[in-house]
C-alpha cells in the first residue's frame with residue numbers, strides 16, 4: 001500500500017539481511033534457559049547481547065515478589081497514575097530510588113525511553129536550550145522533538161565543543177540543560193564526567209545524565225558513573241531504566257532540585273500512559289534492593305568484560321575505546337559485519353548487530369553486552385568463535401592463539417535443562433565446532 | 436529558508452559560501468559537484484552522520500552554532516548560506 005512506500009529503503013535493508021541469513025528484528029527464541037543461555041532455532045545459544053548486566057532476570061526472590069504482587073494486586077493498573085491513582089508500590093519504589101541515589105525525589109516512568117521523553121522533553125521548554133551529545137540514544141533525540149526548547153548538539157564526549165556552544169549562549173536568557181549518558185550504548189565508552197561538570201558549572205547550566213547502562217554496573221554501590229567519579233553533588237537530574245541491570249521494565253527520573261513533583265503534571269509521557277503493573281514494580285524493588293550489595297556480581301561483570309575485551313583485542317579486532325560491559329567490534333564492511341553476526345548465531349552465540357545511522361561514525365557494529373552471570377568459559381568460547389569466524393572473513397589478519405575449548409560450551413550452562421540436553425543431538429555439537 | 440538573500444551567481448564568490456564548500460569537501464563524495472543549488476541530503480553522497488560532522492566543522496570554522504531546527508529547515512547549500520547569515524545577525 002502507498003502509505004508504506006516511504007519505508008521501501010528500510011524494507012530493502014531488512015530483505016537484504018534476510019537473503020543472507022537471519023534478521024535481528026525477526027529473531028525468535030524458542031526458550032530462555034537462564035540469563036546467559038537460550039534456545040534459538042533449536043540450538044542452545046549463549047546470550048551475549050542482553051544488557052542483563054547483573055544476571056538478575058531469574059533471581060528467585062524477584063520472581064517470588066512478582067508472583068506475590070500479581071496474586072494480591074492483579075495484572076495491571078489499567079491507567080496512568082494521574083487518572084487512576086497510584087498503588088503503594090509505585091510510591092515505595094520512588095522512595096527507594098531516591099534513597100538509593102541519595103536524592104530528594106524520584107518519579108517513575110513506564111520505560112527508560114519514556115523517562116527520557118518525560119524528563120528532557122518537559123524540563124526544557126520554550127526559550128530554553130537543550131545541549132545534547134552527538135551520539136545520544138534515540139530516546140534523547142526523540143525527547144528533543146517533544147520539547148519546545150532550541151536543540152544544540154555538541155561533538156561526542158567533547159567538553160571543549162560543549163563549552164564553545166555555551167559560551168555563544170552566555171548572554172541569552174533561558175535555561176540551559178546539558179544531556180549526556182554515562183556509558184554510551186553502542187561502543188561502551190564513558191562520558192568524561194568531571195570535565196563536563198566543570199563546563200556546566202562555569203556556564204551555570206543544568207546537567208541530566210542517563211545512567212541506563214551504568215546502574216548496578218559502576219560505582220562502589222552501583223549508583224553508576226556519577227558515584228564512581230565522585231561527582232553526585234554536581235548532578236541535577238539522573239534518568240535510568242529497569243530494563244538492563246534490574247532485569248525488568250520501567251524508567252525513572254531522580255533529582256535533588258527542589259520541587260521536582262510538578263514535573264508529573266507537565267510530563268505527557270507520565271500522564272498519558274499506564275503506570276507500571278504491580279508485579280513489575282515488585283520485581284524492580286527487589287532487584288534494586290540487591291544492587292548496592294552486589295559487589296561480587298560487579299566484580300564478576302568487570303572481570304568478564306575485561307576477558308572479552310582483551311580476548312577480542314588480542315585476536316586483532318577493532319573495538320570501542322575502553323573496556324566496558326558493552327564490547328563492540330567495529331567494522332566498515334557491512335557484508336562482513338552481517339556474516340560475522342550470522343556466523344556467531346549459527347555457532348551458538350547471540351550478539352547484537354547494529355547498523356548506521358544508529359551507530360556512531362557510520363560503523364557496522366557487532367555489539368555484545370556482558371553479564372555477571374556469564375562464566376569465564378562462555379566468554380572464552382565467544383572469543384574463540386569470534387576469532388575463528390573473523391579470520392575466515394578476513395576481518396582480522398593473523399591467526400591468534402586459541403583460547404578455551406569448544407567443548408566447554410556444554411559445561412557453561414548455569415541452569416542446565418535436562419529436557420534440552422536430551423533433545424540435543426550430538427550432530428548439532430559437531431556443527432558448533434565446525435562453524 | 437528556500438529563498439537565499441543572494442543570487443546563485445553572486446553566491447559563488449561569497450565568503451560564507453566559499454567556507455561552506457571548503458568544509459563540505461571532505462564529507463561529500465569525491466565525484467559530487469557542489470553548487471549553490473545542490474541539495475545537501477541527496478546530491479552530495481552524504482548520510483545524516485556525514486551531515487552532522489560537516490555541520491560541526493562548519494560551526495568551528497565560522498565560530499557559530501547552528502541549532503537543530505535550523506539545519507532541518509535547510510535544503511540546498513544556498514539555504515545553508517542564508518541560514519548562516521541569519522544566525523550571524525541574531526548572534
Ligand SMILES: Cc1ncc(COP(=O)(O)O)c(C=O)c1O
Nearest residue numbers: 111112113137139185212241243
Ligand atoms: C542510553 C539509553 N537510554 C534509555 C534507554 C531506554 O530504556 P528502556 O529500554 O527502559 O526504554 C536505553 C535502552 O535502549 C538506552 O540505551
